[in-house]
Amino acid sequence: MAAYDNLFDTLGLRDWCDADKSEAPMSMAQLLSQTQGADAAAEETGLPFPSLDVLHESCHAIGQTRDLTAGLEEGFLSIRGQLKTVLDPITQPLSWMLDGTLYVFETTPWWVMIPLLLLLSWVVSRSRAVTAFVAVVLLFFALIDHYEVAMQTLAIVFVCTGLSVLLGVPIGIGMSRSNTAQRLIVPILDLLQTLPTFVYLIPLIFLFSVTESKLYGIAIILYAIVPVIRLTDLGIRLVDQDVVEAANAFGMTPNQKLFRVELPLALPNIMAGVNQTIMMSLAMVVIASLVSAPGLGVLVLRGIRNLELGVGIVAGLGIVLLAVILDRVSKAALSRVDKQRNAQ
Amino acid sequence: MTAKISIRHLYKIFGPREKEMVAKVKAGIDKPTLLEQHSHVLGLDDINVDIQAGQTTVIMGLSGSGKSTLIRHLNRLIDPTAGEIRVDGDDIMKLGKSELRRLRQKKMSMVFQKFALLPHRTVLQNAMMPLSVQGVAASEQDREARKWLARVGLDGFEDRYPAQLSGGMQQRVGIARALTANTDIMLMDEAFSALDPLIRTDMQNLLLELQAELHKTIVFITHDLDEALKLADHLVILKDGAVVQQGEPQQILLEPATPYIEDFVSDINRARVLRVGSVTSPLSASRFDGDIDAGSTLEKLIALSDGDTNHVYRVMRGDEVIGQLDMKDLVKALVPRVRSSGESGAPKG
Ligand SMILES: Nc1ncnc2c1ncn2[C@@H]1O[C@H](COP(=O)(O)OP(=O)(O)O)[C@@H](O)[C@H]1O
Ligand SMILES: [Mg+2]
Numbered sequence: 001m002a003a004y005d006n007l008f009d010t011l012g013l014r015d016w017c018d019a020d021k022s023e024a025p026m027s028m029a030q031l032l033s034q035t036q037g038a039d040a041a042a043e044e045t046g047l048p049f050p051s052l053d054v055l056h057e058s059c060h061a062i063g064q065t066r067d068l069t070a071g072l073e074e075g076f077l078s079i080r081g082q083l084k085t086v087l088d089p090i091t092q093p094l095s096w097m098l099d100g101t102l103y104v105f106e107t108t109p110w111w112v113m114i115p116l117l118l119l120l121s122w123v124v125s126r127s128r129a130v131t132a133f134v135a136v137v138l139l140f141f142a143l144i145d146h147y148e149v150a151m152q153t154l155a156i157v158f159v160c161t162g163l164s165v166l167l168g169v170p171i172g173i174g175m176s177r178s179n180t181a182q183r184l185i186v187p188i189l190d191l192l193q194t195l196p197t198f199v200y201l202i203p204l205i206f207l208f209s210v211t212e213s214k215l216y217g218i219a220i221i222l223y224a225i226v227p228v229i230r231l232t233d234l235g236i237r238l239v240d241q242d243v244v245e246a247a248n249a250f251g252m253t254p255n256q257k258l259f260r261v262e263l264p265l266a267l268p269n270i271m272a273g274v275n276q277t278i279m280m281s282l283a284m285v286v287i288a289s290l291v292s293a294p295g296l297g298v299l300v301l302r303g304i305r306n307l308e309l310g311v312g313i314v315a316g317l318g319i320v321l322l323a324v325i326l327d328r329v330s331k332a333a334l335s336r337v338d339k340q341r342n343a344q
Numbered sequence: 345m346t347a348k349i350s351i352r353h354l355y356k357i358f359g360p361r362e363k364e365m366v367a368k369v370k371a372g373i374d375k376p377t378l379l380e381q382h383s384h385v386l387g388l389d390d391i392n393v394d395i396q397a398g399q400t401t402v403i404m405g406l407s408g409s410g411k412s413t414l415i416r417h418l419n420r421l422i423d424p425t426a427g428e429i430r431v432d433g434d435d436i437m438k439l440g441k442s443e444l445r446r447l448r449q450k451k452m453s454m455v456f457q458k459f460a461l462l463p464h465r466t467v468l469q470n471a472m473m474p475l476s477v478q479g480v481a482a483s484e485q486d487r488e489a490r491k492w493l494a495r496v497g498l499d500g501f502e503d504r505y506p507a508q509l510s511g512g513m514q515q516r517v518g519i520a521r522a523l524t525a526n527t528d529i530m531l532m533d534e535a536f537s538a539l540d541p542l543i544r545t546d547m548q549n550l551l552l553e554l555q556a557e558l559h560k561t562i563v564f565i566t567h568d569l570d571e572a573l574k575l576a577d578h579l580v581i582l583k584d585g586a587v588v589q590q591g592e593p594q595q596i597l598l599e600p601a602t603p604y605i606e607d608f609v610s611d612i613n614r615a616r617v618l619r620v621g622s623v624t625s626p627l628s629a630s631r632f633d634g635d636i637d638a639g640s641t642l643e644k645l646i647a648l649s650d651g652d653t654n655h656v657y658r659v660m661r662g663d664e665v666i667g668q669l670d671m672k673d674l675v676k677a678l679v680p681r682v683r684s685s686g687e688s689g690a691p692k693g
Contacts, residue, residue, distance in 0.1 A: 246460035250474045251448035264464045
């Protein structure tokens with residue numbers, strides 16, 4: 001006799017409970033008690049917590065916990081078709097962008113690519129020291145034959161950061177315009193940031209084929225877009241209201257106000273967000289290698305899977321080096337903007 | 345003479361049910377009661393002011409008296425709860441969004457207490473801002489901005505950034521920016537309050553100079569009576585959102601309407617502020633100790649008379665005799681009117 005039989009009897013629900021009494025699959029507890037025999041019998045004398053599985057024993061109309069997970073899965077699978085028809089075309093350009101950029105980064109000869117990257121570092125940072133540091137790191141990658149994987153990782157980071165900024169800044173602007181939008185979006189951002197990174201790979205794997213680049217592209221963007229949205233919103237909200245008032249007093253249109261006052265004044269914050277976005281997409285690139293993202297992450301994974309200690313450590317340090325140069329370059333750009341503002 | 349800006353029965357109440365509260369305010373409920381019983385803030389209470397073209401109208405009051413709220417109604421940075429504002433005869437409450445922007449671009453410019461310059465733009469670009477908003481040709485923007493920067497004494501600083509300048513210089517940029525807009529009306533909200541006393545005096549003199557030349561319609565806000573008396577053609581004194589007295593500044597000094605204003609003006613150096621014309625009486629003496637211009641300060645006359653209270657002077661405006669001044673009247677005018685007994689002290693701060 002199960003623990004809560006009396007409860008359902010006194011409530012007069014017995015008929016409802018036994019309505020379609022079929023042999024339901026055994027719950028985890030039942031399986032355990034079969035194998036453990038005597039121990040489990042002793043436990044029955046106590047009062048177990050009325051969990052779904054326990055209640056199910058007394059009343060078969062109540063589902064087991066595994067029905068919940070199965071239901072979720074079925075629900076997701078049933079809308080999968082529609083979701084795919086909508087999402088597939090929208091996200092297709094992401095695959096093209098990733099594949100295209102990877103192709104460019106892989107096929108451009110090193111003696112073109114490295115100078116181009118150095119030029120980019122210089123233009124963004126305007127710092128000789130930073131540019132020289134970037135040169136050393138890139139040449140080091142080439143020296144230890146990690147140049148190609150580093151370029152693959154860099155290509156993915158570029159595309160995902162670029163798209164995060166492209167999507168995140170307008171979302172942040174929208175959030176700063178309306179408190180309702182902010183209230184709705186902040187919990188989503190919190191969720192994206194706290195959800196263990198592997199977890200949101202799960203629905204993506206169901207939706208897209210693992211061979212498609214957009215699968216890891218979406219995973220990286222979802223994870224990395226959060227700071228740029230947050231800091232755009234924050235930056236615009238923190239813009240000196242006196243200056244905004246002056247913009248209004250001189251008759252600026254909403255667009256003039258956005259592009260001449262709000263975005264420029266929020267720029268330091270937005271750039272801090274971009275810096276974090278870069279760092280987060282780099283972190284995610286490793287996890288994304290589980291779902292076929294190329295680059296340094298693949299080597300880290302190989303190190304773990306095959307217990308190739310050296311390979312894993314070198315690739316891991318390579319990621320750190322990439323992180324450092326990306327961070328230095330973007331921080332140098334940020335401090336350049338700050339310095340101009342407060343120039344003495 | 346119709347006023348450049350005319351404000352009629354203007355009420356502003358801050359709070360979610362402002363429209364309902366107007367009736368209560370009109371029925372005579374006061375600011376603290378409104379806050380206590382209905383948690384609405386009375387910002388402005390039945391304001392009626394005419395602002396004349398070409399004059400400097402100073403709005404004065406203690407902090408929280410509603411000065412900023414009032415000036416922001418003139419270009420509708422704040423919308424009133426009730427009342428009417430006419431600029432050049434047009435009711436600005438009737439303006440649509442783009443008409444309102446045109447009003448702000450073409451008719452009124454503003455100078456702010458904390459300068460409110462664009463930190464990422466150079467001095468020149470800041471001064472060009474009003475014209476670039478209007479889409480004026482770049483060459484004209486440049487020419488106008490340079491002209492007004494030079495006029496406020498900033499030539500050579502065009503390519504600096506605001507953060508590189510002192511407070512006084514930043515406010516000069518603020519004034520140049522307002523002048524570049526080339527509007528009839530200039531709104532100045534505590535424009536000099538953030539500056540050091542010496543620099544403040546410089547800026548006041550600059551404004552007087554500019555005004556003698558340009559004859560703009562200036563609405564100037566201050567909490568400093570000395571500044572108000574120095575700049576005002578017309579002085580409006582606010583308390584708790586209501587006008588307690590307005591008029592010619594000398595008149596307010598000599599005939600304060602309420603104990604509150606008596607208290608307010610009692611600390612003023614009257615000899616330096618009052619002018620001979622304000623204490624002139626009709627000609628009656630036959631012998632004069634000298635001539636004095638009606639615009640001179642009493643201080644100057646005291647120096648001239650060497651403190652002799654028996655002297656009587658002939659008061660001139662240009663070549664015309666407008667009356668006489670007995671030194672005894674002057675001495676009386678120097679003493680603030682004593683508050684009639686029994687009245688409680690007005691708040692002071
Ligand atoms: N947005 C607002 N909401 C509520 N109360 C306000 C608001 N703006 C101003 N007030 C109140 O209105 C009164 C007048 O304020 P303000 O015009 O800024 O005064 P002043 O410029 O004379 O110091 C003050 O009591 C202030 O607290
Ligand atoms: Mg104020």
